[in-house]
Amino acid sequence: MHLTKFMLLCGVPSVLAKCKCTPTDDCWPSTSEWESLNSTIQGQLIANEPLAKPCYAGFGNNPTQCQEISNLYEDASFREASPIGYMYPVLDTCVPINGSIAGNPVCDLGSASVYSINASGAADVAAGVKFAKDNNVRLVVKNTGHDIRARQGYGSLSIWTKHIRPELQYQEPYSPSDSSCQSTWNGSAIVVGAGYIWDEVYAFAAKHGHIAVGGGDRTVGAVGGYLQGGGHGPASHYFGLAADQVLEFQVVLATGDVVTANACQNVDLFSALRGGGGGTFGIVLAATLKVYPTQPVLKHSLSVTALSTDISALLNVSVTILSKYPTLSDAGFSGYGQLERILGVNPAYSHTFGKLLTSDGSSSNSSSEIDKAINLVNEEILDFLSSLNGTGFSVTSTFHKYDTFQDFFNSGSHNSNASNNPSPAMVSRFFDKNSLSNNQQNLTAMLEAIFPQSASQVQAIATLLELCLVGGGEVLNAQPHTAIHPGWRTTYVLAETFDVPPTDRGLQGVRQVKDYATSKKLNAMKDATPILGTYLNEADPNDPDWKEAFYGNQYSWLESVKQKYDPEGVFWCYRCVGYEGWEEITGPTLYGPLCQTT
Template sequence: MHLLGLAATAATYLLLPGATADPLPFERIQLHERDIASLGKASSLLSFGDAPVADPATSHRRAPPTGCKVFPGDKKWPADKAWSNFNNTLNGALIKTVPLAAPCYAGPNYDANRCSYVTANWANSSLHEMDPASVMTGLYQGHTCQIPSNPDDTCTLGGLPSYVVNATTVKQVQLAVNFARNADIRLIVRNTGHDFSGKSGGAGSLSIWTHNLNAIEYVPRFEDQKQGYSGPAFRGGSGVIGRDLFKAAGDKGLLVIGGEGQDVGILGGYLQNGGHSPMSSVYGLAADQVLSISLVTADGRFLTASSTENTDLFWALRGGGASTWGVVTSVTVRAHPSMPISTAQFIFTAKSSAAFWLGVRSYWERFIPYADAGTYSYFMIIPGAPAPTFIMLGFWAPNMTTTETTALLTPWLDDLSALDISVKPAYATYPTTYPALIATWPQEAVQDNAIIGSRLFPRSAWEAPNSETFNKTWEAWSTTNNLLISFNIRAPNALGVDNAVLPAWRETVLHTMQGSGFAPNADDATKRAVRQALTVSMANWKAATPGAGAYIGESDAEEVGWQESFFGKNYDRLLKIKNKYDRDGVFWAKQAVGSECMAVQSNGPIPDENGKLCRVK
């Protein structure tokens, strides 16, 4: 469905030096002062806000107008008539949220056929992607409307938004931002719902669904003299998902930098968080590729951030975190020549835990030469007895043949054989990047009853094999007893850009997550114990990697010292920019820049998004 729409709307044009990209078709429909003036009494909820402050260094964040954001049931919650009027100004784009699993519960939404379909596909991320409100981390929604074992159970919104704006124009985005700000309602921005920390939802909120802002245009020559770039580019809406942009680039003999998750939005939060990619060891992170960004800011106005316009915001948007700066509507990114890709995939275990970890250590010792060769590997270690299981989801080797990839892996595989560990790699070679992406990487999983933490392990730990630092790092990583999801990766600043990417990314050779779960019916004490155990294990990782950091896009929702972990030395500068463009905290997300002043009132063993958003006293 998406590909047909893209084929119908794709355009080709040339950008000359100093030119600014024309708005995408949906961006040409904008809100103007005259539109607001024509609304009469309704204009008070839809008017533009104050302009950004001139000097953020001398300004301070203004306190929220009330102690908490206005919540359903509060006296100030907009009346049904106000919501109806708002919907009219949106041309019917306002959706009153109905949980995805509601057809499985007794009541007005019950639908046996729909329930069967939802139940069969609940673990499929595409099901949640196409819903206007569903999130792929049900834990942070509060599990208030999951697939039921008893249809007479209750189904409530929990951490889902109260209303969703199905945005198809910039004007609708502007109206939604203005309405939420003027009504003092929590505002959420969501594309596909892929978020490990619950940022795609929030109780009592108005959500802007960007999924249908999905046009793509090809730019044969984009020239940005300040960034020193002259070459092909793609401009796409913030609702574009990975596989669609990969296909558009592949059709031109090009590649764009995106994640291995094909159904993840590629031009929204993924990019704003930094965005690692199978091509990162060659070209760096997704944030490094950006040439311009168009967005609606907290005052409701539409602007462009680039190397020559709103340059402070341009810097912050590229790595400074999502749900913070505004609603991105489109992004222009560099494109690179496609190249052949060689891959390997395999699984192994061992007869003993000792042999297994010796085999994994042989791999660990090769992280620097593998990453320096331009490869990227995505692997998992699943706890088990008598030994864990290692799954190489993809050893990705750009511009290599199968012979070259085999030669690179053989010394490690020989070590495994010497440990009596049997491995039978499946090798494949692809002439270009696009078919390799589609064939290699699995669909993103729906995360439910699990919590994760992550860390970027620095290259310095590997530079002296068998040193105290090396052994301490290995011990901290290999003794967690949790599920390990890891990436051997480099993320150099290969393009020489200046952005807000966490500096620790430039020094890493391992981005790794650990996860711990519990049964769906686990009691609060069990959940608290799991949470505490993960906190302790993460503390061990931090102690072994002082001064490193963590990737905010795949991280612990309860990260201790998140400002340092996610943003490092950039945090103070980012906070000043936040105070310039959003002093009132219109855009708020947990662990986002400037989020310290407010918190969700959650009383569960695992903090969720089910309560009011209130000022921290």
């Protein structure tokens, strides 16, 4: 056992055990020190309260407010609007409950920050960084709260970036903020502040007749963890990953200084932020992104629903469809497939793919382009599926043409719900062309592990396999100045599984589902694609091979950038670059104080 952990478990105060100060420690800043920080930032310090506190007995109990919170609890925008609202909290320690419930359950902040700075610009961010450093308080960054990788922070001060919203700027052509830095990009660009979500950026780009490369979900933040972690989405196949689109960043460093990072200045930081992960190199205030003229889109929607609750035959059908993904991708299709099993419900495979069309659809050239695309889908998957329709499956397939990319995007909902307690377990893996086209036996074994038949192994009440056909195309083209996992450059599909733990088996049930996902499901994925890694933003936080899986061969270089820009480890997050040397002492729960291990 590490000495620090031993000391902590023996009750030695955090300050001696080289831990970050938490509210129960003597070293925690005094009320007057917090007040002084608050006045430095013009009253924008928030003392956080758990979201559903009004549902619990005691001070603040309010049944009417509790009902309102319950109604909105799974709404992503509701969570986003709170400084401590997370879509996938490490553990929700204050779920909305009926206040009269027996046993007086407790409600506390859990892994959420104790204080948040509602930052509106560089000065607020720099003040927060300085305060955390001077007072040995753990610092985290929160934007929308879509984090899946356990980057929340027990006992921390958080910089909340949601209200850093300088007006969006459209530049045609791109005009570098540093005029001495010549750019090869002659197209248009958009300057986006840290607080915007993709829905807003898409609408702004569309108003100017352009496509921005962003997330599949509208509510994901544009410039935070998404962009810095790589960022895939409905347009990445055509133009590259979102991080590939960044022309420059404006960043607050661990020193509190504000710098520009681009291909001329702070080039190592620029490269690290283009895919090396958020929350560890600095706090990004804004990014300038390439955008592309809009094009019409052909959409294909398919669903194959089993006519019984038995999933086994559907697994074989899904493997056959999946093996055709690379051919469809090479022909310009991109999008999302899903295989879903909810206990007691007939399982289903479905997908929505789009294909950018080179012309507006009015000429004979464009109608032949559409015919060609439809014929390919027919030959590759629909001919085979039509023979199955009514024989154990119900199959539906439709094609639709949209005049602009934004019309295509808006034809889907692209709004995910926040998780209700407990958060699902997630594991993921990259799949290249070979592992999809010529690997049916391994893919079948993988799907059987993800959707086990044996009742004793089915700990999850629902399982979703998301097949993100977001690679291929431009994603395969390596770019300079990037920290993108090299595995992305051969990836066609990012496969992700989500397992929803039962609600009635407490923390033990959650742990069981998470452990099973890591040990069985992730391993089955790794067996199917031995040499590839995964997307660091949508990965299993418990993956024992996290370093290689999330960063590939980039980790040691990224660590040197971390050392240069943040040698004292002011920014720290779970399994981010610079993670080693610190540990969260979680004890019997899933969160706890952050202590040095060396």
